[in-house]
Amino acid sequence: MAAGKLFIGRQVRDLREANRATQAQFAERIGISTSYLNQIENNQRPVSAAVLVALAEKFQINVSELSSGEGDRLLSALTEALADPLFENLALNVQEMKLVTQGAPNLARSLIRAHQAYKRNNEQLVGLSDSLGRSASLAETTSYEEVRDFFHFVDNYIHQLDVEAEKLATQLRLGDGDNYSALSGFLRSQYQVEIKRSEPNDQALRRFDKTGRTLSLSRYAPAATRDFQIALQIAQLHASDLIEPIARNANFRTAEALEICKIGLQNYFAGALLLPYGEFLTAAKGLRHDLELLAARFGASLEQVCHRLSTMQRPGNKGVPVFFARIDRAGNITKRHSATKLQFARFGAACPLWNVHEAFEAQGRIIRQLAETPDGVRYLCLATQITKFGSGFHHPQPRYAIAFGCEISYAHAFVYADDLDLPARKNFAPIGISCRICERVGCPQRAVPPLMRKLHVDHDVRTILPYSIGES
Structure with missing residues (x-):
C-alpha cells in the first residue's frame, strides 16, 4: 500500500447503511460505479479525492473523520500489543501496521485478542499461588474486557x-x-x-x-x-x-x-x-x-x-470527537472511550502527569490542562471528581474522577478554553499513555522502563531514575 492512499471501506459501508441505501443507490448518489463502491467497501481500492469531496458534499461529513475513528483505535491497540517483548524480533513499522489494520482489521483484532489472553494467562499463573479465588476473579474480568472492546471498536x-x-x-x-x-x-x-x-x-x-x-x-x-x-x-x-x-x-x-x-x-x-x-x-x-x-x-x-x-x-x-474515561483512586480505568487519537492504556495505570489524578483533590471543580502526547498531538483535558450516592454515614461512597476532552483543534467549541493561550506550545504539559509504552526519556514520574528501549546503568551517577534510557 503506497503512502497517502486511504482505505476506509468500513466507514463508507457504515455511512451507506446508516442512510439505508443499497450499493447501487449510494454509488449513483456520489457519482461512481457500483463495482467501484464494492471495491472501496472491501478495501480493495482506496478512495479518490473526488469521492471524498462527493461524500462531504452529499452527506455533510467532515472528511478528516473518515480516516480516523476505528482505524486509529485499532492501530493504537495493535501498537501497544506489539510493543510487548514477546514480539521484539518482529520489528514491524507503522506503515506495515497500518496495512494490517486497514486491510485486515479482523486479523488485527484477533492478534490483539490473542495478546490479551496471553497477558491474562500470565497474570493468572502469577497469582495462582495466592488463591484460587483470584483466578476466578480474573476470569470474570476477561468477559468484561471483551464487552468493553466491543463498544470500543463500534465507536x-x-x-x-x-x-x-x-x-x-x-x-x-x-x-x-x-x-x-x-x-x-x-x-x-x-x-x-x-x-x-x-x-x-x-x-x-x-x-x-x-x-x-x-x-x-x-x-x-x-x-x-x-x-x-x-x-x-x-x-x-x-x-x-x-x-x-x-x-x-x-x-x-x-x-x-x-x-x-x-x-x-x-x-x-x-x-x-x-x-x-x-x-x-x-x-x-x-x-x-x-x-x-x-x-x-x-x-x-x-x-x-x-x-x-x-x-x-x-x-x-x-459531534465533536472527544475522549472520556472514569478512573478510581487506584488509577484503574473503569470506563473509557476515545474518538480522538488519544487512546487509553489497556494494561497498567494511566500517566501520572495527566490532570485526572488531581481531580480527587479538587472536589466540586472542573480542572483544566493543556497536554501533549509523545506523538505531538495536543489536547484540552478536563477532569472532575464525582461521588456515587451512598446509603448514609455507615456505608462507603464510591469516588471517581472523570476525564474528558478533545484535540486542541476543537477547543474553540468548549467554553473551558476561552481564557487559555492555545497557540503557545510551552503551555502544554507532556503526558503519555502508560509508562510501559511511553518513549519520553526524561520523565520525572516514570514508574517502569519502556518495554522497547535499552537501559543503561551508571553506578557513579544517580538522577531521579536509577538508569538512563537508550535507543531501542
Whole structure:
C-alpha cells in the first residue's frame, strides 16, 4: 500500500447503511460505479479525492473523520500489543501496521485478542499461588474486557438503538429535565408496571418484580440516577428485540460476556432516551459543551453528560470527537472511550502527569490542562471528581474522577478554553499513555522502563531514575 492512499471501506459501508441505501443507490448518489463502491467497501481500492469531496458534499461529513475513528483505535491497540517483548524480533513499522489494520482489521483484532489472553494467562499463573479465588476473579474480568472492546471498536455508537431511543423520546416529549412523569406513565400504560420506593434497608438501585409488575427504586437515589434506572427498565422491556440480535451478532466467546453486553446495550438505550441525539447535540453546541449547564438542562449527572458526548458519532451528524474515561483512586480505568487519537492504556495505570489524578483533590471543580502526547498531538483535558450516592454515614461512597476532552483543534467549541493561550506550545504539559509504552526519556514520574528501549546503568551517577534510557 503506497503512502497517502486511504482505505476506509468500513466507514463508507457504515455511512451507506446508516442512510439505508443499497450499493447501487449510494454509488449513483456520489457519482461512481457500483463495482467501484464494492471495491472501496472491501478495501480493495482506496478512495479518490473526488469521492471524498462527493461524500462531504452529499452527506455533510467532515472528511478528516473518515480516516480516523476505528482505524486509529485499532492501530493504537495493535501498537501497544506489539510493543510487548514477546514480539521484539518482529520489528514491524507503522506503515506495515497500518496495512494490517486497514486491510485486515479482523486479523488485527484477533492478534490483539490473542495478546490479551496471553497477558491474562500470565497474570493468572502469577497469582495462582495466592488463591484460587483470584483466578476466578480474573476470569470474570476477561468477559468484561471483551464487552468493553466491543463498544470500543463500534465507536461507542449503536445506530439502531440510538434512533429508536430518540424516536421514543420525541413521543414522550423527553429532554426538558423533568422526565419522571413521562417515564413512569409510559411504563404504567404500555407495560402495566408500577413504580414504588424501595424498603429503607434495600441497597439495590433498582429491583424489578416480573410477577407483581412493580419496579422498586432506591428512596435515596438522586433524581438523575432514579430517572436513568427507569429508562433502563424501559430499555429491557421496549428495546429487547433490538438489543438481543446486536449482542448475539457480536459473537462473544462466553454466555457471561453476552449477558454483560446486553446490560451495556440497555444502558446505552437509557442514556440515548434521556439525552436524545439531535436535541442533545444542538444543546451541546449552543452551550459550548458547558458540562454543568448541560447536566442542569437535561436533569442528568455530569457522568451521564460526558458519557453521552462520547457517543455523538452518528454518520452525517457527528459531534465533536472527544475522549472520556472514569478512573478510581487506584488509577484503574473503569470506563473509557476515545474518538480522538488519544487512546487509553489497556494494561497498567494511566500517566501520572495527566490532570485526572488531581481531580480527587479538587472536589466540586472542573480542572483544566493543556497536554501533549509523545506523538505531538495536543489536547484540552478536563477532569472532575464525582461521588456515587451512598446509603448514609455507615456505608462507603464510591469516588471517581472523570476525564474528558478533545484535540486542541476543537477547543474553540468548549467554553473551558476561552481564557487559555492555545497557540503557545510551552503551555502544554507532556503526558503519555502508560509508562510501559511511553518513549519520553526524561520523565520525572516514570514508574517502569519502556518495554522497547535499552537501559543503561551508571553506578557513579544517580538522577531521579536509577538508569538512563537508550535507543531501542
